[in-house]
Amino acid sequence: MKVYILTENLNCNRLKNLKKGCLSNGFEIEIVTKIGNLDIEKNVIISTNVKLQFDIFKKYCSKNIYCMFDDKIKFYDYIKENSDLLKGIKIIPTYDKSYSGPNITKNFLVKDKDGYASKFNKIIHGPIYDLINKYSHQHQVQEIIDVKHIYGVSCSCAFGKILGIYFYKTNGPLTLEAYANGIEEKRGNFVDIQAVRKFLKKICNRIKYNGIMEMEFIIDKNDKIYIMECNPRISGAITLDPHFFEWVIIPYLKCWHSKNIVEINMKDKSLWKDEKVFAH
Numbered sequence: 001m002k003v004y005i006l007t008e009n010l011n012c013n014r015l016k017n018l019k020k021g022c023l024s025n026g027f028e029i030e031i032v033t034k035i036g037n038l039d040i041e042k043n044v045i046i047s048t049n050v051k052l053q054f055d056i057f058k059k060y061c062s063k064n065i066y067c068m069f070d071d072k073i074k075f076y077d078y079i080k081e082n083s084d085l086l087k088g089i090k091i092i093p094t095y096d097k098s099y100s101g102p103n104i105t106k107n108f109l110v111k112d113k114d115g116y117a118s119k120f121n122k123i124i125h126g127p128i129y130d131l132i133n134k135y136s137h138q139h140q141v142q143e144i145i146d147v148k149h150i151y152g153v154s155c156s157c158a159f160g161k162i163l164g165i166y167f168y169k170t171n172g173p174l175t176l177e178a179y180a181n182g183i184e185e186k187r188g189n190f191v192d193i194q195a196v197r198k199f200l201k202k203i204c205n206r207i208k209y210n211g212i213m214e215m216e217f218i219i220d221k222n223d224k225i226y227i228m229e230c231n232p233r234i235s236g237a238i239t240l241d242p243h244f245f246e247w248v249i250i251p252y253l254k255c256w257h258s259k260n261i262v263e264i265n266m267k268d269k270s271l272w273k274d275e276k277v278f279a280h
Contacts, residue, residue, distance in 0.1 A: 001027055003044050003253060005018055005029055005030070006032055006034075006035060006048070006052045008049060013236075014234050014238055016239075017245070018234070018245075019031075040057065046211075046249070046252065046253065049233055049234075050232050054067070061210075065207050066232045066233075070233070071114065072112075072115065072140045072229050073113045075229060076094060076140065082203075085206075087198060088198070089226065092142045092143055092228065095128055105126060105127045106125065107123050108123070108125075108143065109122070109143070110135050110142075111139060111142065118216070123144065145218050145220050148219050149169050150170040151168075151216070151218070152217070153166070154166040154213070154237065157213065158256070162204055163252055163262070164189070164248040165189050165191060166241075166243065166244045166248045167187055167188050168187040190265075190269050201266075211232070211252075212248065213231065215227070216230075235248075
């Protein structure tokens with residue numbers, strides 16, 4: 001089977017690992033920088049980033065959901081507008097120009113709306129109105145959650161059905177120190193929290209999602225679950241763990257080749273892993 005890898009960057013780590021995974025699993029590959037005459041109905045195409053997923057699936061999308069979900073502010077706006085998705089899951093309190101409460105002075109978490117890794121988020125102390133005026137156009141200003149675990153789920157999807165899952169659960173937040181020293185993770189190809197399973201199934205079905213995405217959640221010290229952000233692309237886990245290719249990429253490639261869309265049982269714990277994963 002031939003796989004077309006659509007990319008804008010011929011030297012990126014995701015491309016390197018995608019090529020390696022395809023070749024080691026017996027797929028023939030061709031690297032392309034434009035979709036050109038390729039046809040999703042005839043060719044198996046996978047992208048290395050957010051923007052190009054839309055190029056693959058645009059005839060099935062009413063709008064550019066990939067870029068909307070990649071923007072942390074727009075993603076949160078979507079979740080707020082679709083609050084029925086949030087049974088058992090909370091949203092982190094955020095502050096923007098619509099805020100009219102007291103001028104609280106304390107530490108807040110400031111996240112670039114286009115940021116790509118939690119380790120680059122900043123904790124900034126100050127009056128909330130000053131932070132809103134300075135940051136709210138390009139950043140999300142949030143309450144700081146006392147993190148017990150980061151809970152991330154990558155999915156490969158076809159027309160709203162979930163084909164493959166890669167789950168991880170860290171001990172503690174993803175800080176610069178944690179990245180430097182190695183991150184303790186439990187991982188597998190299942191989702192062991194019912195509220196997260198229902199959230200993923202509902203949101204993927206509602207937007208008829210195609211391609212790869214990662215949803216990240218926070219579990220706080222009181223075991224409350226918060227939706228943190230969406231990354232509608234191949235996760236950086238592909239560079240750290242060969243299981244990511246096995247559990248997420250291969251089901252995607254096989255689905256588009258056979259057109260046999262089979263949804264995964266997200267409760268199946270047969271491939272549970274509990275070990276230390278070191279970030280590069």
